[in-house]
Amino acid sequence: MKVSDFIAQFLYEQGIxxxxxxxxxxxxxxxxxxxxxxxxxxxxxxxxxxGGAAADAYSRISGKLGTSMVTSxxxxxxxxxxxxxxxxxxxxxxxxxxxxxxPRLRPSEQLRQKGFQETDVVSLFSSITKYVHRVMDPNDxxxxxxxxxxxxxxxxxxxVALDIPDDVQRMDIDVHRxxxxxxxxxxxxxxxxxxxxxxxxxxxxSERPVLILGAGVRIAGAIGPVLKxxxxxxMPVLLTWxxxxxxxxxxxxxxxxxxxxxxxxxxxxAQNADLIISAGTRLSQMITGGKTVLFAPGAKKIMxxxxxxxxxxxxxxxxxxxxxxESALTPFFISLTAAAGPASDRFATWREQIKAWERxxxxxxxxxxERKDFVDGHVFVKEISxxxxxxxxxxxxxxxxxxxxxQAIEMKKNQRMFSAWNHTPMGYALSASIGxxxxx
Numbered sequence: 001m002k003v004s005d006f007i008a009q010f011l012y013e014q015g016i017x018x019x020x021x022x023x024x025x026x027x028x029x030x031x032x033x034x035x036x037x038x039x040x041x042x043x044x045x046x047x048x049x050x051g052g053a054a055a056d057a058y059s060r061i062s063g064k065l066g067t068s069m070v071t072s073x074x075x076x077x078x079x080x081x082x083x084x085x086x087x088x089x090x091x092x093x094x095x096x097x098x099x100x101x102x103p104r105l106r107p108s109e110q111l112r113q114k115g116f117q118e119t120d121v122v123s124l125f126s127s128i129t130k131y132v133h134r135v136m137d138p139n140d141x142x143x144x145x146x147x148x149x150x151x152x153x154x155x156x157x158x159x160v161a162l163d164i165p166d167d168v169q170r171m172d173i174d175v176h177r178x179x180x181x182x183x184x185x186x187x188x189x190x191x192x193x194x195x196x197x198x199x200x201x202x203x204x205x206s207e208r209p210v211l212i213l214g215a216g217v218r219i220a221g222a223i224g225p226v227l228k229x230x231x232x233x234x235m236p237v238l239l240t241w242x243x244x245x246x247x248x249x250x251x252x253x254x255x256x257x258x259x260x261x262x263x264x265x266x267x268x269x270a271q272n273a274d275l276i277i278s279a280g281t282r283l284s285q286m287i288t289g290g291k292t293v294l295f296a297p298g299a300k301k302i303m304x305x306x307x308x309x310x311x312x313x314x315x316x317x318x319x320x321x322x323x324x325x326e327s328a329l330t331p332f333f334i335s336l337t338a339a340a341g342p343a344s345d346r347f348a349t350w351r352e353q354i355k356a357w358e359r360x361x362x363x364x365x366x367x368x369x370e371r372k373d374f375v376d377g378h379v380f381v382k383e384i385s386x387x388x389x390x391x392x393x394x395x396x397x398x399x400x401x402x403x404x405x406x407q408a409i410e411m412k413k414n415q416r417m418f419s420a421w422n423h424t425p426m427g428y429a430l431s432a433s434i435g436x437x438x439x440x
Contacts, residue, residue: 003138004033004169007096010145012039015064018438019043020051022078024071026098026117029169031069043438045431048075052082053420053428054435055093059086060418061393062439065152066093072100073117076163077124081425086159087128088422089242090219092152093159095129097121101167102136121163134163138171139178146181154183156307157219195325196336199277202300202323203233203340206275208350210299211235212258214281215242215421220306222329226279229333234345236354238266240281241406245417249385249410255354259287261403265357273299279329282310284422292318304332363407377404385410393436395419397429 007030011019019034020043021027034042045051048070055066066086070079076097086093099105104115113119125132131151135144141164148160203209217226223246230237236255239246247254258266270276276299281287283303288295296319304325305311311324325332368376381404388394393416396405402419411417416436420428 001173001175002029002033002169003141003164003171003173004029005036006141006173006175007145007164007169008033008037008040010142011065011067011094012037014149015062016067017041018058018067018435020045020054020058020066020068020435022046022048022051022070022075024075024098024117026072026100026166027069027075027096027169028071028098029166030096030098030164034069041438042069043434045434048078049081049425049427050431050434052079052093052095053085053431054438055095056082056086056089056091056420057395057418057432057435058439059091059093059435060439061416061436064439065149066091066435067096068093069096069098071098071117072115072121072166073119075117076119076121080124080128081423083125083128083159083161085420085423085425085428087130089420090157090216091159092157094148094152095125095159095161097161097163098169099134099163099165102165103167105165121161125161128159129161130158132161132163134165135168136165138168138173141168141173142175142178143181150181150183189328189331190326192325192327192332192335195323195327196332196339198323199302199325199336200340202275202302203235203277206300207347208273209233209235209275209277209347210255210269210273211237212240212270212276212278212281212283212287213237213243213246214240214279215418216280216305217243217246217329218280220280220329222280222333225330225333225337229337229340232337232340233343234347234351235277236269236347236351238269240287241402242418242421243281244406244409245411245415247411248413253351255351256358257406260285260289261407262287263358263363263407264361265354268357269354270296270299275299276301277304278302279304279333288319295319304329377401378408381405381408382410385412388412388415390414393417393433393440395429395432395436398424398426 051068055068059066100115100118106114152160238258256266302323396402
């Protein structure tokens with residue numbers, strides 16, 4: 001079997017049915033193998049950044065690895081923005097880059113370039129992927145594909161990339177003699193029992209708690225356990241940009257958004273809270289405000305995250321994190337709810353206060369509907385969301401429209417809403433919509 005045919009079959013066995021491509025001499029064999037596979041389709045895009053964005057959205061909607069194939073040199077470098085999107089948003093994607101033939105690879109780092117359209121992809125992508133490797137031995141292709149796909153989805157997900165020279169893609173292999181990757185044994189889970197006791201104690205002593213949820217809740221597959229925890233205590237929930245689609249707009253616990261472009265009511269809730277519990281969000285400056293030290297000044301702050309680096313990043317110029325819990329969200333919140341015991345509706349008055357702020361400072365007051373000189377962005381978004389159906393997907397680009405959309409949209413059951421949240425390049429939404437449509 002040819003290496004490129006093995007790649008196509010491997011992708012198919014991962015449940016991948018669409019690959020987003022821009023053809024070129026160094027990747028043409030792999031694209032041809034996808035094209036000839038009876039269970040797969042290749043989608044030709046006009047630019048590699050678009051292909052990467054489509055693969056990113058394909059992953060967000062399908063739950064499978066979004067995959068893009070590009071040629072060497074500028075084909076790979078054009079992917080950089082979309083790889084950043086996936087890396088910062090924790091989206092598992094596999095990017096396969098063609099490379100010049102092995103005899104044309106530069107013999108040393110001091111030589112700028114030997115082969116035509118040669119670029120050192122491994123060095124270029126090393127800081128924006130979870131794993132990147134150049135496959136020089138055709139008998140390593142199974143090992144490297146297995147390793148890359150494992151790393152992409154293990155722990156905090158993210159993109160991976162393989163750089164494969166053109167002549168390696170064309171080589172014949174004996175599939176029965178290929179080296180295989182064996183995943184390491186899972187790390188022993190941390191004992192978070194003391195943290196759970198502190199969280200429960202903090203809830204019992206609080207009067208104005210807020211649960212802040214971000215995109216990581218969905219990425220972790222933890223929507224059910226986290227919302228069950230919220231409903232147990234009837235705790236008001238604030239949703240970050242990336243968490244906008246975790247709850248329907250009319251859920252009695254959904255207090256809306258917060259942050260730099262968030263509604264006043266959500267920010268009033270955070271700033272007046274005496275307890276903040278965050279899950280699946282890194283609490284970026286877009287949520288806390290530019291002067292992060294002023295975020296929720298009277299609240300005890302608890303953060304649950306699988307990535308320990310997110311828990312230790314805060315400096316003297318940031319708000320003080322009182323408790324950082326390093327844990328996968330699902331087991332922590334399941335255990336937390338199980339240990340909680342009966343709970344009364346102690347926060348009804350607090351929830352009503354947040355709703356009163358929402359009524360006092362509406363996103364779409366009557367005056368916006370009565371304007372004749374132009375269509376108000378908030379009104380437009382609200383009317384679009386009224387017409388939308390269950391299961392619809394909203395993808396917004398960066399700029400003012402992302403603010404209008406996140407402030408005014410009313411998410412319904414099983415609807416999705418996303419953008420390239422943390423890198424926010426212009427032009428993401430149209431390309432991503434193609435990937436989402438293929439995944440749906």
